[in-house]
Amino acid sequence: MPGSPLAPLLLLLLLLSPPAPPAHAAPPQPGRPHGTASGTPKPSGVSPRKGSTTGPPKASGVSPTKAIAGGGPPKSSETPPWKSSTAGPPKPSGVSPRKGSTAGPPKPSGLPPPKGTTATPARSSATTGPPKGSTVPPVRGSATPATPGPSRDGDPAVTAPAPKVSTVAVRRRKVVRKKVVKKKKVLRKKPEAPAAPQEPSCPPLGLESLRVLDTQLQASSQKRHGLGAHRGRLNIQSGLYDGDFYDGGWCAGREDTEQWLQVDAQRLTRFTGIVTQGLNSIWTYDWVTSYKVQVSNDSHAWLPSRNGTEEAVFPANKDPETPVLNVLPVPLVGRFLRINPQSWFPNGTVCLRAEVLGCPLPDPSDAHAWHPPAPPESQLDFRHHNYKEMRKLMKRVSEECPDITRVYSIGQSSRGLRLYVMEISDNPGQHEVGEPEFRYVAGMHGNEVLGRELLLNLMEFLCREFRLGNPRVVQLVTGTRIHLLPSMNPDGYETAYKLGSELVGWAMGRWTYEGIDLNHNFADLNTALWDAEDNDLVPHEFPNHYIPIPEYYTFANATVAPETRAVIAWMQRYPFVLSANLHGGELVVTYPFDMSRTYWKAQELTPTPDDGVFRWLATVYATANLAMARGERRPCHQHDFTRFGNIINGANWHTVAGSMNDFSYLHTNCFEITVELSCDKFPHASELPHEWDNNRESLLLFMEQVHRGIKGVVRDSDTEQGIPNAIISVDGINHDVRTASDGDYWRLLNPGEYEVTARAEGYEAATQPCRVYFENVPTPCSFRLARARGRHRPGRTRPGPDPALRLQRLRLRRLRAHGRGQ
Numbered sequence: 001m002p003g004s005p006l007a008p009l010l011l012l013l014l015l016l017s018p019p020a021p022p023a024h025a026a027p028p029q030p031g032r033p034h035g036t037a038s039g040t041p042k043p044s045g046v047s048p049r050k051g052s053t054t055g056p057p058k059a060s061g062v063s064p065t066k067a068i069a070g071g072g073p074p075k076s077s078e079t080p081p082w083k084s085s086t087a088g089p090p091k092p093s094g095v096s097p098r099k100g101s102t103a104g105p106p107k108p109s110g111l112p113p114p115k116g117t118t119a120t121p122a123r124s125s126a127t128t129g130p131p132k133g134s135t136v137p138p139v140r141g142s143a144t145p146a147t148p149g150p151s152r153d154g155d156p157a158v159t160a161p162a163p164k165v166s167t168v169a170v171r172r173r174k175v176v177r178k179k180v181v182k183k184k185k186v187l188r189k190k191p192e193a194p195a196a197p198q199e200p201s202c203p204p205l206g207l208e209s210l211r212v213l214d215t216q217l218q219a220s221s222q223k224r225h226g227l228g229a230h231r232g233r234l235n236i237q238s239g240l241y242d243g244d245f246y247d248g249g250w251c252a253g254r255e256d257t258e259q260w261l262q263v264d265a266q267r268l269t270r271f272t273g274i275v276t277q278g279l280n281s282i283w284t285y286d287w288v289t290s291y292k293v294q295v296s297n298d299s300h301a302w303l304p305s306r307n308g309t310e311e312a313v314f315p316a317n318k319d320p321e322t323p324v325l326n327v328l329p330v331p332l333v334g335r336f337l338r339i340n341p342q343s344w345f346p347n348g349t350v351c352l353r354a355e356v357l358g359c360p361l362p363d364p365s366d367a368h369a370w371h372p373p374a375p376p377e378s379q380l381d382f383r384h385h386n387y388k389e390m391r392k393l394m395k396r397v398s399e400e401c402p403d404i405t406r407v408y409s410i411g412q413s414s415r416g417l418r419l420y421v422m423e424i425s426d427n428p429g430q431h432e433v434g435e436p437e438f439r440y441v442a443g444m445h446g447n448e449v450l451g452r453e454l455l456l457n458l459m460e461f462l463c464r465e466f467r468l469g470n471p472r473v474v475q476l477v478t479g480t481r482i483h484l485l486p487s488m489n490p491d492g493y494e495t496a497y498k499l500g501s502e503l504v505g506w507a508m509g510r511w512t513y514e515g516i517d518l519n520h521n522f523a524d525l526n527t528a529l530w531d532a533e534d535n536d537l538v539p540h541e542f543p544n545h546y547i548p549i550p551e552y553y554t555f556a557n558a559t560v561a562p563e564t565r566a567v568i569a570w571m572q573r574y575p576f577v578l579s580a581n582l583h584g585g586e587l588v589v590t591y592p593f594d595m596s597r598t599y600w601k602a603q604e605l606t607p608t609p610d611d612g613v614f615r616w617l618a619t620v621y622a623t624a625n626l627a628m629a630r631g632e633r634r635p636c637h638q639h640d641f642t643r644f645g646n647i648i649n650g651a652n653w654h655t656v657a658g659s660m661n662d663f664s665y666l667h668t669n670c671f672e673i674t675v676e677l678s679c680d681k682f683p684h685a686s687e688l689p690h691e692w693d694n695n696r697e698s699l700l701l702f703m704e705q706v707h708r709g710i711k712g713v714v715r716d717s718d719t720e721q722g723i724p725n726a727i728i729s730v731d732g733i734n735h736d737v738r739t740a741s742d743g744d745y746w747r748l749l750n751p752g753e754y755e756v757t758a759r760a761e762g763y764e765a766a767t768q769p770c771r772v773y774f775e776n777v778p779t780p781c782s783f784r785l786a787r788a789r790g791r792h793r794p795g796r797t798r799p800g801p802d803p804a805l806r807l808q809r810l811r812l813r814r815l816r817a818h819g820r821g822q
Contacts, residue, residue, distance in 0.1 A: 208234040229261055231248070237280055238280045259341055259350050262338045276352050287320050291314055293340070296335070297336070323355075382457070386497050393456055404466055425480070437577060447504050473700075483576075489518055524658050545735055578617070578705060584677050586637070594651055621702045706746070711747070712744070713742070715785070726783075763786065
């Protein structure tokens with residue numbers, strides 16, 4: 001085949017073409033790249049982007065990428081951030097690299113830089129900052145640099161491959177740059193402004209606690225007197241009957257938006273909030289769903305509460321009992337405040353109960369009010385204490401007075417909170433013969449918190465006054481063993497404490513965590529006693545004291561709270577003589593029996609054989625209590641106890657089966673009463689000093705009553721040892737007591753002359769007269785019993801217990817066994 005005529009031409013072109021650069025050739029020198037024409041090219045019209053991390057921009061307006069693709073007019077392109085390469089040499093582009101790009105160093109273009117910049121040779125290191133000497137500051141958002149493509153002459157592109165170390169450096173650079181970005185974000189984050197110290201919220205004016213008098217409450221209208229403005233108090237309770245004279249709230253006489261309830265603070269006040277409830281009633285459902293608020297200084301010109309430029313409308317209640325708090329957008333200053341209902345429950349009418357929060361301001365007309373004298377500093381801790389704070393206070397008191405105090409636990413609650421007791425005595429931890437034991441119990445209902453705080457203050461007071469040498473306190477502590485249980489239901493208290501004083505309502509926290517009302521959880525011993533009395537079995541066949549716990553109460557499935565079991569065991573461990581159970585929600589002192597004898601009657605006078613003593617004990621506390629003794633005070637709810645001297649038989653108020661008072665009286669020697677301390681179950685912390693002043697004398701005076709009556713020791717006439725469980729009977733009183741383990745006893749009696757008999761199993765009974773005087777000093781009345789002949793085996797020093805006592809101990813062992821198993 002003849003040779004092709006084009007072969008010599010092709011050979012000639014190959015010889016004339018320049019050789020290709022080697023694979024590892026160095027990049028061409030800047031300013032004279034290979035394959036470019038001499039002379040100065042026309043600069044591009046695109047100025048370098050601020051913050052570019054490359055050298056001077058290319059002067060060419062043609063994209064190398066397009067040149068590689070095959071000519072034509074180029075189009076400018078930028079590499080989006082989500083397409084940036086993370087390894088290897090960067091893709092060609094006509095725009096500078098963006099900040100944070102992982103591209104390698106830019107390739108020199110061989111073109112002079114635009115005006116205002118200085119051309120510098122490219123660096124071999126993998127840096128992305130501006131070249132040394134560049135006057136262009138780096139800017140975020142730069143694109144990836146381009147690699148030079150072929151020239152217009154058709155020369156092949158001269159590119160140097162990126163070294164391997166560049167890829168590693170690129171990866172490291174990316175990690176470093178990410179960290180720098182995060183650091184910058186942290187530095188640029190503005191520091192949070194310190195929270196402004198919140199001013200303490202204003203306390204309630206006292207609608208619930210009765211500090212606001214009836215004359216300070218007015219209304220636009222009322223349905224009837226029992227639903228007047230004076231009944232519009234938070235948590236007020238109604239009577240049992242519809243149309244009761246003492247009903248459960250204020251109800252307007254008309255249903256329109258012009259009705260109002262007005263409170264006169266009687267001085268300039270900064271009002272901050274409103275708490276509302278619906279009507280308390282078992283017959284109807286009535287509550288307000290929204291309302292407005294106005295204030296005035298003269299009760300004629302009224303200024304509304306505004307939320308910006310509009311008059312504020314506050315959301316109110318969704319049910320009758322749950323309290324709802326609304327804080328005013330801006331506190332209002334005035335003397336009078338009105339609550340103006342705007343809507344109400346569709347099937348009801350305009351009815352509400354309320355409390356107003358406000359801080360009194362100085363009276364401008366009274367110069368002395370602007371600089372009142374500083375109140376004396378109190379050493380008592382007047383505030384509400386949760387479980388941890390209560391423990392700390394008790395520990396602190398015990399450390400301040402270690403010689404007269406001891407803290408111990410009698411058990412645990414349903415949720416494992418311990419029931420702590422503070423013992424105050426000159427010999428804590430041991431029973432002294434002839435020294436009576438006294439107890440205060442508070443917090444049986446967790447939401448009735450005043451008793452808890454009073455007992456904590458009492459601990460502090462007794463410790464402080466004993467150290468100061470107060471003769472009254474010294475005599476009380478050295479002559480009495482005092483036990484203070486501030487919280488019998490700590491689980492319920494924690495529930496109420498979280499809601500706070502004004503929002504806890506009437507019943508939240510009353511029960512234990514298991515939903516048990518402790519005041520109805522003790523064994524019913526009344527029914528067994530009354531059945532035996534009806535059959536003439538008392539006291540010969542059925543005891544009138546130390547009545548055993550019923551068998552059903554000891555079953556494993558019996559509903560007995562762990563708190564109840566703990567208190568029953570506590571009663572058995574210490575020979576208590578006198579006790580008071582502190583409650584809240586009323587101002588009255590009740591005494592046993594708490595359960596009516598006629599089972600179907602809700603109210604019935606049911607006295608005990610010691611009714612005279614109980615009435616005296618209740619009167620002592622009521623007359624010394626400043627709040628109860630105030631003659632002009634109004635009833636808390638629907639009962640006016642001032643007519644009865646602020647005392648009442650418990651069953652004659654309302655029957656309570658399984659109360660601690662009745663159980664204590666029938667199962668042990670202890671006489672116990674119930675003290676309702678305040679109309680407000682959960683008073684505000686600001687009212688605690690006032691409540692302490694109301695109850696301090698009552699608390700001390702009632703403890704001193706433990707020494708009223710007779711006391712003594714029943715001994716064996718031969719050995720002179722005390723006889724435990726000997727029965728002490730008083731002629732004419734069908735209720736006996738027993739001696740303690742050392743043979744000592746205490747019998748509370750009113751002044752008078754009595755025939756007292758002591759008897760024990762295996763001994764001859766002995767009787768002697770004992771006289772009780774009006775002075776609060778116990779009358780000694782001891783006995784020495786001789787052994788009964790032929791009624792005990794030789795060599796036996798002590799007789800066995802009687803059958804009733806044996807049965808009582810058996811039932812108690814069963815009760816404790818099931819309690820440990822729970």
